[in-house]
Amino acid sequence: MAITATLELRFRPELLDDARTILARVLAETRAFEGNLGVDVLVDRADPAHWIAYETWESPEHDAAYREFRAGPGAITDLGPLLAAAPVLTWFEIDRAV
Numbered sequence: 001m002a003i004t005a006t007l008e009l010r011f012r013p014e015l016l017d018d019a020r021t022i023l024a025r026v027l028a029e030t031r032a033f034e035g036n037l038g039v040d041v042l043v044d045r046a047d048p049a050h051w052i053a054y055e056t057w058e059s060p061e062h063d064a065a066y067r068e069f070r071a072g073p074g075a076i077t078d079l080g081p082l083l084a085a086a087p088v089l090t091w092f093e094i095d096r097a098v
Helices: 013-032 060-071
Strands: 003-010 036-043 050-057 088-092
Touching: 003 060, 013 036, 013 050, 050 060
Parallel strands: none
Antiparallel strands: 003 050, 003 088, 036 050
């Protein structure tokens, strides 16, 4: 069963150009990761420093493997200094009964 994850990011406004550069690199890796079905980035029209990465994964297991990769050899060390707040990761499933 597919799973959707959202990663809410709040950047320091003066560093948005750097954030775009880094996230473009990071998301190229994410999109190529086994089990990734796609990633879109939503940017808040009222607050351009507020982004949400909308990720779709083949299964919770694929997502878990990706999170393990990012916690280890694929850690993103250059993103932290650009953030104005801690990222918020949330997982969703489709409820076909609604």
